[in-house]
């Protein structure tokens with residue numbers, strides 16, 4: 001406790017301190033500054049932008065923009081129900097409802113206020129009952145993060161890198177008054193840099209992301225997720241800020257709800273290029289088969305948990321298969337996937353079966369059966385949504401990828417209320433401490449749907465920023 005006492009002298013003072021420079025932190029900083037506060041963003045890494053900047057830039061919303069044009073029925077209620085279904089009902093209803101209801105508004109904010117450009121299309125990802133996922137023009141979260149950084153700069157908010165949040169500092173009444181950082185920190189050395197105390201006249205906002213790459217911490221929550229299980233996340237995605245919040249009694253929520261991405265390949269490190277082929281093409285227009293039997297084993301458009309659990313139950317990487325027509329329909333270019341050898345091209349199903357050492361006759365039967373489902377627009381085995389205009393898998397070359405899940409996202413985190421205030425173990429807000437983004441828990445329950453982290457980070461980041469500025 002002693003080393004978290006308030007200092008006799010502060011090294012620096014500002015109104016609002018934001019910890020973390022991803023979607024949530026940047027959105028919070030913009031709102032706090034726009035509401036009249038001075039703001040400093042603290043970032044421990046050399047590179048800014050966290051996982052946000054390397055994300056795919058998929059934003060799911062119950063908005064009508066393109067969907068109206070395409071005649072897609074969508075509504076906040078439908079999105080909310082999809083979230084609860086995937087989340088196995090563990091979602092905190094009031095928080096999930098805010099995400100569903102404000103998703104359209106926040107998407108529009110990125111367009112009107114930040115100037116983000118999206119492709120003229122909406123995709124349907126696993127667990128969503130309709131196509132409702134928009135993608136940035138450059139198919140990367142950097143399309144939004146760069147726009148956020150431009151706005152932050154325009155507003156005069158400073159971003160301090162190599163600055164590591166070490167302690168949250170409270171007064172004797174429990175009010176968070178500031179933080180202690182290690183200035184000049186070099187990842188991952190927690191002893192590096194010089195201790196400095198920064199005062200927040202109004203509030204502190206935690207936007208420090210998830211803990212997918214904190215092996216020691218994630219193993220405590222889920223003993224299966226050892227070092228042997230790869231992660232899609234950047235190296236700095238670790239739990240120390242979450243642990244510090246828990247030290248001052250922030251309530252931990254569902255920390256063992258850790259998401260594995262079912263579209264990753266064991267033939268490359270981290271996220272790589274496999275997901276581009278698997279998520280946008282195989283899952284929508286193709287099939288996944290068990291290599292032992294060449295049979296499908298799951299609804300490829302099921303949510304991430306359903307798909308990842310099904311692959312892991314097989315016990316070895318499964319094979320994702322699509323044809324040339326599927327690639328054409330997806331509008332994706334897979335040159336990078338082929339060049340890196342993660343996705344392979346085959347003249348026919350025979351070559352594919354030989355390359356992956358899977359039974360050919362059964363594979364042909366699986367494909368024939370799947371093609372009949374496509375023609376009849378009904379998947380009799382697994383109930384997959386057959387998208388309008390989908391074509392049978394009959395157009396070689398065929399393409400294949402090996403798939404094995406990797407740790408992707410942590411649904412659990414600290415508890416917040418609808419005002420983004422951090423809640424403690426006696427159910428009270430910790431005064432002057434807010435949180436937003438992946439560091440928080442409960443919104444997505446057991447499974448986050450694709451494209452909903454960006455939506456959630458921006459919505460709750462903005463709420464946190466606005467409320468923090470009001471102290």
Ligand SMILES: Cc1cc2nc3c(=O)[nH]c(=O)nc-3n(C[C@H](O)[C@H](O)[C@H](O)COP(=O)(O)OP(=O)(O)OC[C@H]3O[C@@H](n4cnc5c(N)ncnc54)[C@H](O)[C@@H]3O)c2cc1C
Nearest residue numbers: 020022024044050051052056058165209437438451453454
């Ligand atoms: C490869 C990949 C693709 C993805 N694609 C999508 C997608 O298309 N759509 C979608 O909705 N979601 C996607 N996600 C998930 C989404 O990107 C993240 O959930 C989201 O970016 C989290 O944002 P954040 O602001 O909470 O945290 P982050 O963006 O991770 O930012 C947190 C920041 O806090 C810093 N920090 C942490 N601890 C400290 C500390 N002690 N002191 C100071 N700074 C600290 C970190 O270094 C980091 O920069 C993807 C994730 C990955 C890994």
